[in-house]
Amino acid sequence: MRQGLARYIIRRGLQSLFLVWIATLIGFTIYQLAPGGPLQFLDDDPKRTAADFNRLSALYGLDRPILVQYLVWLTGEDWLVLLPGGTAWQSGQCRNNAERCGRGILRFDFGRSFYFKGSNVIDLIVERIPATFILGFSSLVISVAVGIPSGIYAALNRGRLPDHIIRVTTVLVNTVPEWWIGLLLLIILGGYLRIVPLGGMETIGDGSLPDRLHHLALPAVVSAISGWISISRIMRFEMLEVLNQDYVRTARAKGLPEHLVILRHVLRNAILPFVTGLSGIFLLFLSGSILFELVFSWPGMGRLAVIAINSRDYPVMMGLFVISSFLGIMGVLMVDILYSFVDPRVKYEL
Amino acid sequence: MKRGKNPLYWLMIIVAFTLGTTQCAPPATPSPEAQITPPATATTAPSPTEIVAPATGEVPTVAATLEVSQQVITQVVEESEAAKAREPKKGITVVSDEEVTSPRTKRGGEYKDVATSDAVSLHPYLTTDTASSSYQGMVYTGGLLRLDENTLQYIPNMAESYSISEDGLTFTFRLRKGMLWSDGQPITARDFEWTYQQVTNPANEFPYLSQLEFIKSYKALDDYTLEIKIEKVYCPSLGQMSGLITPLPKHVWEKLPWNDPEKNPEMNKPSVVSGPYKLVEWKRDQYAIFEANENYWYHGAPNISRYVIEIVPDQDVAYQKMKTGETDTGPITPDKLKEARQLPNITVYEWWPAAALWSYVGLNMRPGFPTHDLHVRRGLAYAIDKDLLTEQVMQGQAKRLCSVYPETSWVYNPDVPCYDYNPEKAIEEFKQAGYSFQDGKMLDQNGKQLRLKLVFGPNTSKTRELIAVTLQDYWRRIGVEANIQAMEWSTFLEALHSKEPDWDVYIGAWQATIEPHIMYTIWAEENIPELNSVAYINKEVEKLFEEAGANCDFEFRKQKYQQIQKIIAEDAPYIFLFYNKSWSGQNKRIKGIIPTALGIGWNMEDWYIEEAPTP
Numbered sequence: 001m002r003q004g005l006a007r008y009i010i011r012r013g014l015q016s017l018f019l020v021w022i023a024t025l026i027g028f029t030i031y032q033l034a035p036g037g038p039l040q041f042l043d044d045d046p047k048r049t050a051a052d053f054n055r056l057s058a059l060y061g062l063d064r065p066i067l068v069q070y071l072v073w074l075t076g077e078d079w080l081v082l083l084p085g086g087t088a089w090q091s092g093q094c095r096n097n098a099e100r101c102g103r104g105i106l107r108f109d110f111g112r113s114f115y116f117k118g119s120n121v122i123d124l125i126v127e128r129i130p131a132t133f134i135l136g137f138s139s140l141v142i143s144v145a146v147g148i149p150s151g152i153y154a155a156l157n158r159g160r161l162p163d164h165i166i167r168v169t170t171v172l173v174n175t176v177p178e179w180w181i182g183l184l185l186l187i188i189l190g191g192y193l194r195i196v197p198l199g200g201m202e203t204i205g206d207g208s209l210p211d212r213l214h215h216l217a218l219p220a221v222v223s224a225i226s227g228w229i230s231i232s233r234i235m236r237f238e239m240l241e242v243l244n245q246d247y248v249r250t251a252r253a254k255g256l257p258e259h260l261v262i263l264r265h266v267l268r269n270a271i272l273p274f275v276t277g278l279s280g281i282f283l284l285f286l287s288g289s290i291l292f293e294l295v296f297s298w299p300g301m302g303r304l305a306v307i308a309i310n311s312r313d314y315p316v317m318m319g320l321f322v323i324s325s326f327l328g329i330m331g332v333l334m335v336d337i338l339y340s341f342v343d344p345r346v347k348y349e350l
Numbered sequence: 351m352k353r354g355k356n357p358l359y360w361l362m363i364i365v366a367f368t369l370g371t372t373q374c375a376p377p378a379t380p381s382p383e384a385q386i387t388p389p390a391t392a393t394t395a396p397s398p399t400e401i402v403a404p405a406t407g408e409v410p411t412v413a414a415t416l417e418v419s420q421q422v423i424t425q426v427v428e429e430s431e432a433a434k435a436r437e438p439k440k441g442i443t444v445v446s447d448e449e450v451t452s453p454r455t456k457r458g459g460e461y462k463d464v465a466t467s468d469a470v471s472l473h474p475y476l477t478t479d480t481a482s483s484s485y486q487g488m489v490y491t492g493g494l495l496r497l498d499e500n501t502l503q504y505i506p507n508m509a510e511s512y513s514i515s516e517d518g519l520t521f522t523f524r525l526r527k528g529m530l531w532s533d534g535q536p537i538t539a540r541d542f543e544w545t546y547q548q549v550t551n552p553a554n555e556f557p558y559l560s561q562l563e564f565i566k567s568y569k570a571l572d573d574y575t576l577e578i579k580i581e582k583v584y585c586p587s588l589g590q591m592s593g594l595i596t597p598l599p600k601h602v603w604e605k606l607p608w609n610d611p612e613k614n615p616e617m618n619k620p621s622v623v624s625g626p627y628k629l630v631e632w633k634r635d636q637y638a639i640f641e642a643n644e645n646y647w648y649h650g651a652p653n654i655s656r657y658v659i660e661i662v663p664d665q666d667v668a669y670q671k672m673k674t675g676e677t678d679t680g681p682i683t684p685d686k687l688k689e690a691r692q693l694p695n696i697t698v699y700e701w702w703p704a705a706a707l708w709s710y711v712g713l714n715m716r717p718g719f720p721t722h723d724l725h726v727r728r729g730l731a732y733a734i735d736k737d738l739l740t741e742q743v744m745q746g747q748a749k750r751l752c753s754v755y756p757e758t759s760w761v762y763n764p765d766v767p768c769y770d771y772n773p774e775k776a777i778e779e780f781k782q783a784g785y786s787f788q789d790g791k792m793l794d795q796n797g798k799q800l801r802l803k804l805v806f807g808p809n810t811s812k813t814r815e816l817i818a819v820t821l822q823d824y825w826r827r828i829g830v831e832a833n834i835q836a837m838e839w840s841t842f843l844e845a846l847h848s849k850e851p852d853w854d855v856y857i858g859a860w861q862a863t864i865e866p867h868i869m870y871t872i873w874a875e876e877n878i879p880e881l882n883s884v885a886y887i888n889k890e891v892e893k894l895f896e897e898a899g900a901n902c903d904f905e906f907r908k909q910k911y912q913q914i915q916k917i918i919a920e921d922a923p924y925i926f927l928f929y930n931k932s933w934s935g936q937n938k939r940i941k942g943i944i945p946t947a948l949g950i951g952w953n954m955e956d957w958y959i960e961e962a963p964t965p
Contacts, residue, residue, distance in 0.1 A: 034840070035838075035840055035841040035844040035845075036839075036840025036843060036844050037840075040843050040844065045478070045881075046863070046868050046869055046871040046881055047560075047561050047863075048557060048558060048560065049560045049871065049881075051559075052557060052558065052559055052560050055559065056557065092553070093553070097553075099607075099613075100610065115470060116470055116471065117470055117473060117555075117609070117611065117617075118476075118612075119612075120611075120612060124634075127634065128635075186667070187670075191674075198662065198667050198670055198671055198676070199662055199663075199667055200660070202636075204636075204637045204660060205658075294663055297635075297661065297664075297667070303635055310839070310840075312840060
C-alpha cells in the first residue's frame with residue numbers, strides 16, 4: 001500500500017503541475033486582455049510624450065507580442081541569445097545588462113515588478129506572507145472553534161428551536177457580504193466606540209503581543225464568518241448522516257448512554273473529514289483574504305494583489321496567481337493523502 | 351463511511367464559500383480609489399486627476415506633496431502673486447543674500463501623517479506617483495533654484511547665484527559652500543553632474559526624460575560651479591534645468607547599479623541623504639518613520655524631530671484617525687469639509703493653488719462625430735449652467751474657468767468667450783449646424799435625435815459621476831440624449847487614448863502647471879491621441895506656443911498665451927468647467943503653517959509642535 005501511495009503522490013503531483021501550468025496560461029491571457037498596461041498611468045501627463053512612453057515600453061519589453069512575453073515569463077530571456085535573431089525578443093533592459101534578464105518561472109524566477117520599480121516579485125510576496133498567514137490561521141481557528149460545536153448542536157437538535165436559530169442565523173449572515181460587515185463593525189467599534197484600532201497590524205512603534213492581538217481580533221473574527229458558516233453546515237449534515245447509520249442504532253440498542261453514543265460513535269466518524277482536511281482548508285484560507293486585507297489595512301498578499309491588478313503589474317499578478325493556485329492544488333492533494341492514513345479503507349490505485 | 355463522501359467534497363463546498371464570497375468581490379471594495387495611485391493627487395483630490403506630477407520645475411519636494419490633506423482658515427490665499435512673476439533676462443547675474451545656516455529653535459516632537467497609498471520606491475528618478483515623491487522629498491531635497499512662495503519666481507536655492515550669458519544659451523550656477531550630505535561629506539557640483547548623467551542615460555528609465563532634451567551640456571567646472579548649455583532659447587529652461595535635478599550622493603551611489611533594487615539598497619533604504627529627514631524604517635503598506643537630519647543644508651535639522659507616515663487604504667478611515675487625534679492630518683473629502691471646519695482639534699487651511707486642478711468636458715473633434723462641428727460644440731457649452739454646476743458639485747470649493755489657464759496663472763486672460771448658460775443660444779447654435787429642435791428633441795438632417803456617448807472614469811469618483819449626470823440633465827433640456835458610461839481607471843484611459851475612439855464626450859481634469867508653456871503638449875497635433883485626446887488641431891495655436899517659448903520677454907509671452915486662451919476658447923475643444931481650491935486639515939498643535947499659492951508644505955521644516963497645556 002505504501003508503494004501504491006508513493007506512485008499515487010507522484011501521479012497526482014504531476015497532474016497538479018499540469019493544472020498549475022494550464023492555470024497560468026489562462027491567467028496570463030486574461031490579465032493581458034484587460035484594458036491598459038503597466039505604463040498606462042504614465043501617459044496622461046503633459047510632461048511626458050509618446051517618446052517617453054515608447055522608450056520605457058521597449059526597456060521593459062512590453063512592445064513584444066503577448067505569446068513572446070508569456071514564453072519569456074515561463075522560460076526566461078537569457079537563453080534567447082542562442083537563437084538566431086533571438087535578442088530581438090529580449091527586453092531592452094536585458095539587452096543592456098545581462099544581469100537584468102529574467103530566468104523564467106520554470107527556474108523559479110518570478111520576475112521583477114513594474115509597479116515596484118524592479119523589485120523581485122518573490123521578495124514582494126514573501127514579505128507579505130506572514131501577515132496573510134497570521135490572519136488566515138486565526139480565522140481558521142475561530143471558524144473551527146465556532147463552526148464544529150454549532151454544527152453538532154444543530155444536528156443533535158434537528159428540527160427544534162436551536163437548529164432553526166442556527167440555520168436562520170447562518171443564512172442571514174451568509175447573505176450579507178463579510179467585507180461589508182467588517183466595514184460596519186470597523187466604523188462602529190473602531191470609529192465611534194474606539195475599542196478596536198482602525199486597521200493595521202500593530203501600533204507603530206509598539207508591536208507587542210497584546211497590541212498585535214488587539215489589532216488581529218476584529219479582522220480574524222470577521223474573516224472567520226464564512227468559514228464557520230460552511231463548517232457548521234457541513235458538520236450538521238455529516239452528523240445527521242452518521243446518526244442514521246446502523247451502528248449507531250446498535251450502540252443505542254445495547255443500552256449505551258446517549259452521550260457516549262455521540263462521543264464515541266457519531267462524533268468520531270463525523271469529524272474525521274475535518275481533521276484530515278484541516279491543513280488543506282488552511283491553505284485555501286490563505287488564498288481568500290483579499291477583501292479583509294483591504295478593509296482592515298492588513299498588509300498581506302491580498303492587498304498586494306489589488307495594487308498589482310489596479311496597476312496592471314503582470315509579473316506580480318502572475319506570481320500571486322501561481323502561488324495561490326499552487327497552494328490551492330497542494331491543499332487538495334494533501335487532504336487526499338492524509339485521508340489514507342486516517343481511513344485505512346481508502347486505497348489509491350493508478 | 352462511504353468512499354463517495356471524501357473530503358474533496360467538503361473542500362469544494364468550502365472553496366465555493368470562501369473563494370466565492372471573497373475573491374470574486376474585489377471590485378466591490380469600499381474604496382478601490384484609495385488603491386489607485388496614479389489619480390491620487392497629494393492634495394485632497396476631490397476627484398482623481400489624470401495628472402499627478404508636481405508642476406514642472408519644482409522638484410518633488412515635500413512642499414509640493416506633503417499636503418496629504420488640507421488647511422487654514424486664518425489665512426485664505428485668494429490670489430497668487432503669480433502675476434508679478436518675471437522671466438529671467440539675458441545677460442544677468444542673480445545673487446542670493448539669503449543666509450541658510452542659522453539653526454531652528456523650536457525643535458522636538460513627532461508629526462503623525464497618514465496616507466492612503468504607500469510609496470513605490472524612494473529612488474527619485476523612477477517613479478511618477480505623488481506618494482513616492484513625498485517620501486523622496488523628505489530625504490532628497492533641493493534643486494539649484496526654487497520657486498519663491500510669494501512671487502512664484504525662481505530664486506537661488508542650493509545655488510547661491512546664477513548668471514545667464516548674453517545669448518541666453520549658457521547658464522552658470524555657483525553652489526553654496528558648506529552644504530553637507532547626512533554623512534558629513536560636502537554636496538558639490540560633481541554630485542549634480544553625475545546625477546544628471548545617470549538620469550539622462552536612456553537605459554535608466556527616467557519617465558520624464560523628454561523634459562530635459564533641451565539641455566545640450568551639463569558640466570561641473572569645479573566643485574562649486576555648474577555650467578549648463580542649451581541648444582536654443584527656451585523660456586521654461588531655467589526652471590526645468592534647476593528644478594528637475596536634485597543631486598544624489600555620488601560617493602555612495604557611484605559603486606551601485608542605478609536601478610536594480612536587488613543590488614542597490616540605497617534605492618529603498620537611503621543611508622546618505624540631503625533632505626530634512628533620514629529614513630529610519632519603512633514597512634511597505636504599513637508605515638514609514640523618518641528622523642531629523644542634523645546635517646540638513648538649509649538651516650540644519652527641521653523643527654519636528656520625527657515624522658511618521660501611516661498607510662491606511664481608505665480615506666474615511668484616514669479621516670477618522672485625524673478626527674480622533676491618532677494622526678495630525680488626514681484627507682478631507684469635499685463633503686466632509688464643513689464638518690472638518692468645526693472639529694475642535696483641527697485647523698483647516700485653505701488656498702487657491704498656483705498649480706490648480708481644473709476639470710473640463712472633452713469634445714471629440716474627429717470628423718464623423720457630431721462634435722466635429724464647431725456649432726455643436728458651442729451649443730453643448732451654452733446648454734450647461736456651469737456656475738450652478740460648480741456650486742453644486744464642488745460646494746463652493748472651486749471657481750469657474752473659461753479657458754486653458756486658471757485665474758491663478760500669470761498669463762490669465764479674462765477676455766475670452768465663456769459660454770454662459772443660455773439655452774436659447776444653444777438651440778440657435780444647433781440650428782446653424784443644421785439641426786432642428788422639435789417636440790423637445792434635437793434632430794439632425796435625417797430627423798434622428800442627437801445622442802452622445804459620454805464616458806468618465808474612474809467609476810468610483812463621486813465628483814465625476816455628479817458632473818456626468820448634471821451634463822445629461824442639461825443636455826436633455828435641449829433634446830440631446832447622453833448615454834453615460836462609467837469606467838474603471840485603466841479602461842477609461844485606454845478608451846481615451848484609443849486611435850479610433852467611440853466616445854463623443856468625456857470628463858477629464860488637468861493639473862495646471864506654474865510654467866504655462868508645459869500645457870502646449872495637450873494641444874499639439876503630434877500628441878493625438880495620448881495627451882490631445884480630443885484631436886484638437888490648430889496650427890496657429892502651435893505657432894503661438896512656439897513663439898512664446900522662444901522669446902523670453904515677459905509682456906511678449908503673456909500676450910501670446912492670452913491669444914492662445916482666446917483662440918482655444920473660441921474653438922471650444924473642451925467645455926471648461928472649474929478649477930479647485932485646495933485645503934488641508936492639521937491638528938492645532940502643529941504651528942508655523944503658512945499657506946501660499948504653493949500650498950502649505952513649502953516651509954514644512956519650520957513647522958513646530960506646541961503641546962496643548964494639559965487640563
